[in-house]
Each structure stands twice: as C-alpha cells, then as structure tokens.
Amino acid sequence: MASSIRVRATSNGDTTEVQALIQHPMDSGFVKDAKGEIIPPHFIQQLTFEHDGKPVFLADWGGGVSKDPYVKFAFKGGKKGDELKISWVDNKGATDSTTAKIQ
Amino acid sequence: MSITSNEFSPTRRLVLKGAGIAALIGLGAVPFDVAPALAAANDAYPAEAFKQKSEADAIKALYGKTAEPSDRVKMDAPEIAENGAVVPISVTTTLADVTSISFLVSENPIALVASYRIPAGTLPSVGNRIKMAKTSNVTVLVEAGGKLYSAVKEIKVTVGGCGG
Structure with missing residues (x-):
C-alpha cells in the first residue's frame, strides 16, 4: 500500500527544510454528514520526525488541523542522503511511517 | 502448495516463534539506543x-x-x-x-x-x-x-x- 505520508526534505548544507503532506480525513467530530449524523472524530494525534535517531520535530494535533494535513519546519544539520523517519498515530490507534532521504 | 505448507507448518511456526523471541531479546539488549526516541514518545499527547x-x-x-x-x-x-x-x-x-x-x-x-x-x-x-x-x-x-x-x-x- 502506498504510504499516507509524502515528504520533501532538502538540505542547503547548513539546515534541512522539511515539508510533509499526509493523507488523513482529520475528522474533528463536529461535522455532520449528508444525513445529518455526526461524523465521529478521526484525526492524527501525534506526528514525529526523527533524524539520526533523535527527534527533530514533534506535532500534537487535534481535530482542528485541516484534512490531508501539511506541515513545514526546518532543523540544523542533516546531509543529502541522510534518512528522515516520519511516523504518525491517530486517535483510533492507526499508525503509518515512512523514511525519506534528504535531498 | 497449501497442502505442503500445512505439512510443514508446525515446524515453521516453531522456527518463527524462536525468531520472534530472539528479536525480543535483541531489543531488550539495546534499550539505550532506543532511549532518545522513547523520550520523545514519552512526551505524551496532551489529551486534556x-x-x-x-x-x-x-x-x-x-x-x-x-x-x-x-x-x-x-x-x-x-x-x-x-x-x-x-x-x-x-x-x-x-x-x-x-x-x-x-x-x-x-x-x-x-x-x-x-x-x-x-x-x-x-x-x-x-x-x-x-x-x-x-x-x-x-x-x-x-x-x-x-x-x-x-x-x-x-x-x-x-x-x-x-x-x-
């Protein structure tokens, strides 16, 4: 199955800029469907980025983050070819992870 | 195909079990490598x-x-x-x-x-x-x-x- 996570990490030699796009409904639990029934909450709660075995970024999310969430950050270090490990867990306990090469 | 694999499955299971246990022991032996990652994971989700x-x-x-x-x-x-x-x-x-x-x-x-x-x-x-x-x-x-x-x-x- 294709990963739910798309990552672009680029190093300029000094810092690495990371952009991630994740496929997830991010249902807040406040929205009603066409029948007027509440769509139960289903959203990513934690998203972590690790480089060289250390966390470089940790996101705690609620249902207020947009569907198919996007996040952007940057960290010092990271070389071209280094691996960046990304993983998430949602409120139903589902998880996904991927590894991206820094470009 | 399935018949032959069924025949061998008990041994196969044992082998897999053994591998699983070995993997668990392996994990237990290197807890310090995992510590930084766990430290982040321990930063619990602020549910409240x-x-x-x-x-x-x-x-x-x-x-x-x-x-x-x-x-x-x-x-x-x-x-x-x-x-x-x-x-x-x-x-x-x-x-x-x-x-x-x-x-x-x-x-x-x-x-x-x-x-x-x-x-x-x-x-x-x-x-x-x-x-x-x-x-x-x-x-x-x-x-x-x-x-x-x-x-x-x-x-x-x-x-x-x-x-x-």
Missing part, C-alpha cells in the same frame, strides 16, 4: 488540553501559565480566509531557546488546534494548515526559555470549516 473548549482553559492545561504578547512572534496568515477548512498559517520567531509553538482558534469548538515541540537544533518556525469554524482570533503561543509569548490575529472566514 485538546478537550478544553475555551482558549484560556486550553492554555492552562497545556502550559499552566499565561502568555505575554510579544512582537518577536511573527504570524503569517491571511486577513480573509475564503475557505475555513484550510487556512494556511505559519509562525516564526526571533526568540531564543524555543521549546514549543502552539496554534489556537478561540471560536473553534475546541480551541487548541496544534502544538509543536521544538527540540534544540530545530528552527523556531512552523507552517501548517488549520480549520476555522468562523471568523475568529487566532493565537500563536511560543514557549521560549520557560516563558510563554503570544501573537494574536483576527482572520475573517467567509465559509466555515467545521460543518457550517
């Missing part, structure tokens, strides 16, 4: 803060202190959001020793939207996309050097993003 309806209660649950406004917290957000379901907001700050950055929308049913932890070495700058139920103040909190700083901006929403 994400349950609070009001902004003040969410800030209290998340940080346990109040924020002071700072012009060193720069929020880049639209004046008007045409679609409340996707409002791009980014924040950057010149404050030193930033440990976390959080986004709150006071008029959302749950004020706290996202909270990011910034380890040393990560730049204090985050961009993301959030939902807004209606026109509201958006508050960004930056925790730096143990203190809490904030920036607030009103964003007008033409179409709500929370089932409006």
